[in-house]
Amino acid sequence: MADTVHSLTTLNFITIAILLTLIGSVIQGMFRGASGSARYLLLMLVEGVMAIISIYLTWKGVQLLSPLIQNWLKLQNLQIPTREIGIWKQMYYTIVTSIRDFPLLRFGVLFLIGYILIKQILYRLADPLLQRALAGRWGRSSSRKTVWSTAAGGLIGSIAGITRALILIAVLFIFVTLFPTQPLTKYIEASPLYQKGAKEVIAPFTGDFIADKVPVFTRAVEQEFSNILQRKYEVLDARISPDIAVAAKEVTASGQTDEEKAKLLYKWIGSRVQYDFEKVKLYEEKRIWKEQTPEDTFLTKKGVCIDYSRLYAVMARSINLDVKVVTGLGYDGQGSYGPHAWNEVYLKEKQRWVPLDSTWVASGGNWFNPPNFDQTHIKEA
Missing domain, CATH: 3.10.620.30 (C8orf32 fold)
Known part of the structure; x- marks a missing residue:
C-alpha cells in the first residue's frame, strides 16, 4: 500500500494527466449536479454510439466503394503531362494518381469523407429522439442544487472521468506499442496509473490486435507515404x-x-x-x-x-x-x-x-x- 501511495505521489506527468482527467470530471459533475451530469453523460454515450455506428457503416461502405473508385479512375486514363505545368496542376496530378494507385491513401480519403457524411446523417435522424429524451427532467436546469444532487453529479462525473482516462490510456498504449524503444515510452510505462489501466483494461480488451496489427498497418502507411513522395517527384520531373x-x-x-x-x-x-x-x-x-x-x-x-x-x-x-x-x-x-x-x-x-x-x-x-x-x-x- 505504501509503495502504491509513493508511486502515485512521484512526479510523473502521465500520472498527473490521468489524475487531472478523473478529478476534473468529478468536479465538473458536482457543479452540474445530478440532472446536468446525467444529461452530459447521456450525450457522451450517444456520441460514442454514433461514432461506433458511423465507423462500422463507413468501413463497410468504403470496402465496397474503393475498388469501384479505383476502376473508374483507371478508365479515365489520366497521364502525367510531359510538358511544364503549374503548381496547382502538379498537386492535382499527384493527389489524383496517388488516390488511384495507392490503396491505403484511397481508403483513408474515402473513409474520412464517408465518416463525416454518415455521422451527420445519423445525428439528424437521432436528434429529434434525443431532444425528446432530454426535454423531461434532465432538460430542466435548476440554479439550486442540493447536497444529494451535487454528490450524485460528482458520482456521474467520475464515470465520465474513468471513460476519458481510459481513452487517454488507450492512446498512450498504442504509442508504446508502436515505439517501444523511445525514451518517452519508458516514461509512460513508469506511470502506475497507466500500467494499471493498460494491463487490466486495455490489453485484455484488445487482445493481440494492437500489438500484432497496428505496427504492421503503420509500416504499410509509412511505405505508402514514401510512394506518394516518389509520385510527387514523378509529377515534378515528368517533363524531360x-x-x-x-x-x-x-x-x-x-x-x-x-x-x-x-x-x-x-x-x-x-x-x-x-x-x-x-x-x-x-x-x-x-x-x-x-x-x-x-x-x-x-x-x-x-x-x-x-x-x-x-x-x-x-x-x-x-x-x-x-x-x-x-x-x-x-x-x-x-x-x-x-x-x-x-x-x-x-x-x-x-x-x-x-x-x-x-x-x-x-x-x-x-x-x-x-x-x-x-x-x-x-x-x-
Missing part, C-alpha cells in the same frame, strides 16, 4: 528536356542490359555533377532553400543529393528504365546520420529493384548496389 534525353542516350550507348545502362548513368552523374556546398550553407545559415529542376542540375553541373537523385531519375526514365527517388538518412562518416536522397532502379534481367547513390561517387567506393547498402542508407519509412 531534349538535351537530357540526348545526353542519357549517349552516356548509355555502350550498355546492353538495364544494369549496364543504370551503372553508366550512375558513374556519369556522380563524376560530372559537383556537390553544391554553398546551397547547403545558404539553407543551414539562412533557411533559404534554392529549388532547382533536373534541367538546372544538368546545365550547371551543381547540386545536392536530391538534385543528383532527381537528375538520375529523369535521365534513367528517358531511356526507359524504371527508377525511384528515395529519401531518408545517410551516414555522414562521423558516427551519425543526416537527411539524404538516393535512387532505386529496376533491373528487368534480375527482376528486382537495386539501390544506388550517385552523390557519393566522388567520395570513392562502390555505391551501385553494394553489400550492406542499408547500413549506410535508411529509408524515410
Whole structure:
C-alpha cells in the first residue's frame, strides 16, 4: 500500500494527466449536479454510439466503394503531362494518381469523407429522439442544487472521468506499442496509473490486435507515404528536356542490359555533377532553400543529393528504365546520420529493384548496389 501511495505521489506527468482527467470530471459533475451530469453523460454515450455506428457503416461502405473508385479512375486514363505545368496542376496530378494507385491513401480519403457524411446523417435522424429524451427532467436546469444532487453529479462525473482516462490510456498504449524503444515510452510505462489501466483494461480488451496489427498497418502507411513522395517527384520531373534525353542516350550507348545502362548513368552523374556546398550553407545559415529542376542540375553541373537523385531519375526514365527517388538518412562518416536522397532502379534481367547513390561517387567506393547498402542508407519509412 505504501509503495502504491509513493508511486502515485512521484512526479510523473502521465500520472498527473490521468489524475487531472478523473478529478476534473468529478468536479465538473458536482457543479452540474445530478440532472446536468446525467444529461452530459447521456450525450457522451450517444456520441460514442454514433461514432461506433458511423465507423462500422463507413468501413463497410468504403470496402465496397474503393475498388469501384479505383476502376473508374483507371478508365479515365489520366497521364502525367510531359510538358511544364503549374503548381496547382502538379498537386492535382499527384493527389489524383496517388488516390488511384495507392490503396491505403484511397481508403483513408474515402473513409474520412464517408465518416463525416454518415455521422451527420445519423445525428439528424437521432436528434429529434434525443431532444425528446432530454426535454423531461434532465432538460430542466435548476440554479439550486442540493447536497444529494451535487454528490450524485460528482458520482456521474467520475464515470465520465474513468471513460476519458481510459481513452487517454488507450492512446498512450498504442504509442508504446508502436515505439517501444523511445525514451518517452519508458516514461509512460513508469506511470502506475497507466500500467494499471493498460494491463487490466486495455490489453485484455484488445487482445493481440494492437500489438500484432497496428505496427504492421503503420509500416504499410509509412511505405505508402514514401510512394506518394516518389509520385510527387514523378509529377515534378515528368517533363524531360531534349538535351537530357540526348545526353542519357549517349552516356548509355555502350550498355546492353538495364544494369549496364543504370551503372553508366550512375558513374556519369556522380563524376560530372559537383556537390553544391554553398546551397547547403545558404539553407543551414539562412533557411533559404534554392529549388532547382533536373534541367538546372544538368546545365550547371551543381547540386545536392536530391538534385543528383532527381537528375538520375529523369535521365534513367528517358531511356526507359524504371527508377525511384528515395529519401531518408545517410551516414555522414562521423558516427551519425543526416537527411539524404538516393535512387532505386529496376533491373528487368534480375527482376528486382537495386539501390544506388550517385552523390557519393566522388567520395570513392562502390555505391551501385553494394553489400550492406542499408547500413549506410535508411529509408524515410
